[in-house]
Every structure is written in structure tokens, then in C-alpha cells.
Amino acid sequence: MSCIFRSTTKQGKYHLPQKVQWNDPGAHYSLVNKERLPQFPFSIDQEGNIYVTQPLDREEKDAHVFLAIAKDETGKLLSKPLEIRVKVIDINDNPPTCLSAVTTFEVQENEPVGNSLGIFTAHDMDEPNTANSILKYKLVDQTPKVPSDGLFLIQEYEGKVQLAKHSLKKQNNPQYNLTVEVSDQDFKTLCLVQVNVIDINDQIPIFERSDYGSKTLPEDTAVGSTILVIQATDADEPFTGSSKIIYKIVQGDTGGRLEVVTDPQTNAGYVKIKKPLDFETEPFTSIVFKAENPEPLVAKVDYNASSYASFNLTVTDVNEAPEFPQQIFQAKVSEDVAVGTKLGSVSARDPEGLAVSYSLRGDNRGWLKIDSITGEIFSTAPLDRETESLYRVQVVATEAGGSSLSSTAHFHLALTDVNDNPPRLAKDYTGLFFCHPLSGTGSLIFEATDDDQQSFRNPQFTFALGRESLRNDWEVSKINGTHARLSTKHTRFEERVYEILILINDGGRPPMEGTVSLSVTFCQCVEGSCFRPVGKREGIPTVGMAVGILLTTFLVIGIVLAVVFIRMRKDKAENPQSPEARPLRS
Structure with a gap:
């Protein structure tokens, strides 16, 4: 079910041109806010009449969807809920609005009559493309009215602003303020338009001097140095593209050794050295400058001799160091x-x-x-x-x-690289051992390398025992291009150190071969580690030496004590009355 309602509805109960009704009497009706609006603007009475309870605004919401439900006295649904759609139709309740406080256009001094200065646009919130939102434009005021009133016009429906009478001169007035009336069927709004008259480039730059004389500089004058200041003036509006001056060197500097930098405040041109001067290639040159504007000149106005100036540059020789063409x-x-x-x-x-x-x-x-x-x-x-x-x-x-x-x-x-380095062991393999006696055959892994580039050895080493006699006890097998395995062939080895010579070939062009030695010790092991008796160490006595030194010390002490004892007996025999020799009395 759908219905249409105007957005002019004010607050209160207004009956919609639709109602819902169950066939049997005694049905209870209610509405469900399907859109979950914070304020639901509809209600239904027990006759099935639907009412608007709050004002509707098409500009805020132009359609509503809700459900009507019929239940019996026990609250049981009598039918499937009925969806109701309400469309809010527009009325002209919104006045036109200006898009900005002031709309600005620009017009050049020589703008032909009838040319467009821009499109002025206002806005209406009523439904688009209806009579309520169609806007009309009318120019109602011009300030100032010099040199006359009515200098501008505006298209009634398009909003195009145009020159109406003649071209403008900035000297007469640089700015005009226009008032535009914007209206729909019921409302009117005033908007402001500003038209700025901009200068045209109808004046050429003129040099204050046509000849800046001569300059003599040594060829080692520093890059960045200012060697001359030139000056031209322009009668167009200051600080615009019509009066700004750009200086160009149009003759005499084929090597691009000079540049001219313009002062934006004074339009003075500073001639600077951009690249080192060179006496040998360009000892003398006549430079010609041209003063131009970045803004193009208007029709029938051209640059002439007043926009050109010259000066002569002489470069003197300086003894310079030799130059390499590359570093x-x-x-x-x-x-x-x-x-x-x-x-x-x-x-x-x-x-x-x-x-x-x-x-x-x-x-x-x-x-x-x-x-x-x-x-x-x-x-x-x-x-x-x-x-x-x-x-x-x-x-x-x-x-x-x-x-x-x-x-x-x-x-x-x-x-x-060339293959000129024989293979070698990749690291120091000291401390290799097997526990003696062997309980079974054993093996160890070692790695080879050489100092040549990877591309020469790739790496693909081959391995072989270095002596024929070693083959009864040992064998060597390749694991990959860099690693090999040395294995015992039996368990009958003595408890000592074996030196195993191994030949390693790199297979290069030409092939290089190296002989390496692996020292393998067979020893008694304690908890998986090789046990070696401590041998004589430099500067530390052995146990036998320590015992000899101790016995010698006791012997010397005994001899000394014996000599002292004999001497004491001799002294006692020669001096019988000495106090030491008298018998004790009781």
C-alpha cells in the first residue's frame, strides 16, 4: 500500500487518504516503525485510520516506510503485516541561497563587449527540476556607476555575467560590486558579485641603458659571482605577469656560461657566472640581453629595440692545471x-x-x-x-x-680470476680422535675449499687417499661438492696418532690439486673424551725430580746437624770447668 502527502502538514492528527481494516470486527491495529526513526510521525486508530502526528519535511526525508499489524484479542496475528509507503511531495518552502558571501569574477581591460565573465549560480533546497526550484537572476545594482551605469548584465535563467556596453579601463575603476536578485515562485534573495578589472600587457619593458659597456674578467672568476646589474622598467600594473621582467641572453653566450636572475621587487637583473669562463675557447664575446614579460603582449603590441641591451665581456688567461676528460x-x-x-x-x-x-x-x-x-x-x-x-x-x-x-x-x-689456487681444508681440524679400542668402524666428516671464485670450482671437489699404504686401513668417500667422509676399514688400530694424507682436486681449468693432512688420534676415553697422560711441561719438575730434590734437602740438613754435634763435643772436652760441663748439685 502507498500514499502521497504534502510536506506542509503541521503538528497534530491529520488523516492520510488511506486506511487499513480487517474483515472481522474486533481486530486491534498497530504500526511498526520499520526504519527505526527516533521520532515516528504516524499513528493508527482502532478503525484502521492512519494519521500524521508530526510535521513532515521533504528536504529532510522524502519517503517513509512502516508496517501495519492486525491482532485478535489474544495478541495473535490475524494476517501478515502490511507494508505502507508514504511519499512526501514538495512545496515551495525554501528561499534561494547564495553559494558564497561574495562571488568574484575577473575581466581584462580589453575584454570585448558581450564576452562572458563567468556563470553565477545560486541554490534552492526544494525538489530539483520542479517549478519550486527554478531560479531567475536579475542584476539590480552596480557600484560604482562609472563611467556609466549598466556596464554588466546577467542572463535570466543561465546566470551568465557579461559586459553590456564597452571594454573597461583599470584607470577608471579597478573593481565593481554588483547585487544580483535571485528568485523562485515565492521567494527572493540578494547575492553579491565582485568584478575585478585586471591589467592587460600592453606595455613593453624598456632598458634604462642600451649599452652597458665592457667587462674584463680572469677565467678563474668563481661560479655564482655577479658581474653586472642591468635594469628595465615596465609601465603595466606592478607585481603582475604583465609587468614582471624576465631577462634572456639572446646572443654571445653559446656555451651557457652566464645567467640573469631577476629581483622580484625591483625587476633588476643580476648577471652571474653559471659555468666557468674559458679563455682558450671564448676570450671575447659581445652579449645581447632581451627583457620580456611572462604574460603575452596584447595584439598589435610587439617588443622593439628598447627591450634590448648589450655589453662586451673579455676573459683573460689564467694558468690552469691539466684536465682529465673523466675522473x-x-x-x-x-x-x-x-x-x-x-x-x-x-x-x-x-x-x-x-x-x-x-x-x-x-x-x-x-x-x-x-x-x-x-x-x-x-x-x-x-x-x-x-x-x-x-x-x-x-x-x-x-x-x-x-x-x-x-x-x-x-x-x-x-x-x-683464473684457477690458480689448490684446494685446502676449510678449517683447522685439530683434535680429531677415536676411542681406543674401536668397538666398530668409525668415520669423520671434513670440508674443503679454495681461494678461487665460485665459478671456477663450482664447487665440485674430488677426494682420494694420498698414499697407497693408507688404503688398507682407511677409505675416503665424497658426500657432496665440498664435503667428504674419512672412515676406518677395521678396528685393529694402535693407541697413537695417525697422519692421513688426502688428495683434493678442484676439477677446474686447469685442474688444481692439493694434499692435506688429517691428524687422527686413537686414545683411551673417559666419559666420551680422549684421555691423555700429562707429559713433561717446560719449567715444571716431574714427580721423580721432586722426590730427588726432597731427599737431597734432607741429606744436607743431616750433614749440617752432624757437624754441629761434633763441634759441641769437641768444645766440651777442651773446657771441663765450663758452666756447661759442671754436674748439677741437689
Whole structure:
């Protein structure tokens, strides 16, 4: 079931043009707020009449959906709930509104009559595309009315603002304030429009001087230095694109060594050195400047000779150090090249045309030498990638005469690998042991490596016993490309240290083979650890030595006591009346 209701309904009970009714008398009716509104604006009486109990507002909610329920006296549903839809139709209850406090348009001085300055738009909250929301525009006031009233017009329904009489001049008035009346069928609203008259670029920049004379500068004048200040003026409106000045060098600076920076406040142009000056390539030049605006000129106005100025620049010579064309020279050779092989070359040029002499700096390994005249670099000793894979030295270029100025560059020598390193054990395998006697065959694992690059060994080592005699007791088996297993072949080993020689081949091109030794001890074990009797240690006496020293000490003490005792007896015999020899009396 659906019904339509206008949004003009005020608070109170207003009967909707619909009602619900059960066939049998005695039904009890109620409504369910299906949309769970905080305030439900409908009610139903026991006759099935539905009422509006609160004002409806289409701009807030243009449709409502709720359920009507019929129950008997016990509260049992008599029928499936009935869905009711209410559509709120619009009335013209909202006046037009301005989108902003002031709408601003701009118009150039030379704007032709009839051109659009912009579209003015207002808004109405009533239902769109209905008579209630159709707006009409009318221009009702212009301030100031100079040079005349009625300078502008506005399209009645479109809202387009146009020039009505003639082009404007900023000198007459830079700004106009317009009042626009916006109306619908019942309401009117006044909105404000501001029209700013902007200057047109009808004046060219004019240099205060056409000739700025001559300048003489040494070629080593610092980059960034200001060498000249130029000035042009523009009669257009200040601080706009029509009066801002951009200075360009249009002649005499093909190398781009100069630039002109404009002061935004004064329009002064500061001529600065952008790249180093060069006496050898450009000792004298005549520079021509042009002053332009970033804003294009209006039709039939062109730049002329007043927008150009010139000056002459002379560059004097300064003795300069030789120059390398690049800072890093690179070469790549195999590490096994013969001594005396040419590895690369460097070159430098002296700006004054003097001869250049080359030398090396930082050749700490003594691998290289350089021809002082040609700059060719040769090897003077065997190279070794494993010692240093990228060898870096400095090359010094010095004037052969004059002030002997010099400059440096870098020479990087990359060494490619050859298979010139035999395999070796990857770590120290000291302390290898088996508990004696063996209860069964035993084995241990070891790892091999070498110092060549991965690509040469890949790594794929092969392993073999180093002596034929070892094969009765031992065997070696490969686990993978780097690891192998050394195993005993029986249990009849003595309690001692065995030196096992193993041959390891890297399979490279050419193949390299190395012999390594594994020391394996057979010893008595205590709790899984090898027990070795303590041997003689340097500076510490053995047990036998300690016993000998103790007996010698007792012997010396005995001899001393015997001598003292004999001496005392002798003294007593020679002096019988001495107090010590008198008998005791009672």
C-alpha cells in the first residue's frame, strides 16, 4: 500500500487518504516503525485510520516506510503485516541561497563587449527540476556607476555575467560590486558579485641603458659571482605577469656560461657566472640581453629595440692545471697476464697547451707502472685477484713546464680470476680422535675449499687417499661438492696418532690439486673424551725430580746437624770447668 502527502502538514492528527481494516470486527491495529526513526510521525486508530502526528519535511526525508499489524484479542496475528509507503511531495518552502558571501569574477581591460565573465549560480533546497526550484537572476545594482551605469548584465535563467556596453579601463575603476536578485515562485534573495578589472600587457619593458659597456674578467672568476646589474622598467600594473621582467641572453653566450636572475621587487637583473669562463675557447664575446614579460603582449603590441641591451665581456688567461676528460679510468684483465702487459691508458690536456707528464700515486703493491709521456699503464709484477680483486691507484697529470700545476684522476683495475689456487681444508681440524679400542668402524666428516671464485670450482671437489699404504686401513668417500667422509676399514688400530694424507682436486681449468693432512688420534676415553697422560711441561719438575730434590734437602740438613754435634763435643772436652760441663748439685 502507498500514499502521497504534502510536506506542509503541521503538528497534530491529520488523516492520510488511506486506511487499513480487517474483515472481522474486533481486530486491534498497530504500526511498526520499520526504519527505526527516533521520532515516528504516524499513528493508527482502532478503525484502521492512519494519521500524521508530526510535521513532515521533504528536504529532510522524502519517503517513509512502516508496517501495519492486525491482532485478535489474544495478541495473535490475524494476517501478515502490511507494508505502507508514504511519499512526501514538495512545496515551495525554501528561499534561494547564495553559494558564497561574495562571488568574484575577473575581466581584462580589453575584454570585448558581450564576452562572458563567468556563470553565477545560486541554490534552492526544494525538489530539483520542479517549478519550486527554478531560479531567475536579475542584476539590480552596480557600484560604482562609472563611467556609466549598466556596464554588466546577467542572463535570466543561465546566470551568465557579461559586459553590456564597452571594454573597461583599470584607470577608471579597478573593481565593481554588483547585487544580483535571485528568485523562485515565492521567494527572493540578494547575492553579491565582485568584478575585478585586471591589467592587460600592453606595455613593453624598456632598458634604462642600451649599452652597458665592457667587462674584463680572469677565467678563474668563481661560479655564482655577479658581474653586472642591468635594469628595465615596465609601465603595466606592478607585481603582475604583465609587468614582471624576465631577462634572456639572446646572443654571445653559446656555451651557457652566464645567467640573469631577476629581483622580484625591483625587476633588476643580476648577471652571474653559471659555468666557468674559458679563455682558450671564448676570450671575447659581445652579449645581447632581451627583457620580456611572462604574460603575452596584447595584439598589435610587439617588443622593439628598447627591450634590448648589450655589453662586451673579455676573459683573460689564467694558468690552469691539466684536465682529465673523466675522473675514473677503468680496465679489466685476467690475473695471470704476463709481466709487462699493457693494461690501459689515461690522457689529460693542459688548457694552455703545455706538455703533460704522468705518474702514479698509491701503487702500494708495486704492480703497475705508467709511461710518463703517453699515459699507458703496464704491469710490473704478477697480479693476484685473491689478494686484491679491484686495484685502485691515482694518476697524476703535471704540467711539464710553467708552474708545474697538477691534477689527479683514478685508475681502477679489475682482475678476473683464473684457477690458480689448490684446494685446502676449510678449517683447522685439530683434535680429531677415536676411542681406543674401536668397538666398530668409525668415520669423520671434513670440508674443503679454495681461494678461487665460485665459478671456477663450482664447487665440485674430488677426494682420494694420498698414499697407497693408507688404503688398507682407511677409505675416503665424497658426500657432496665440498664435503667428504674419512672412515676406518677395521678396528685393529694402535693407541697413537695417525697422519692421513688426502688428495683434493678442484676439477677446474686447469685442474688444481692439493694434499692435506688429517691428524687422527686413537686414545683411551673417559666419559666420551680422549684421555691423555700429562707429559713433561717446560719449567715444571716431574714427580721423580721432586722426590730427588726432597731427599737431597734432607741429606744436607743431616750433614749440617752432624757437624754441629761434633763441634759441641769437641768444645766440651777442651773446657771441663765450663758452666756447661759442671754436674748439677741437689
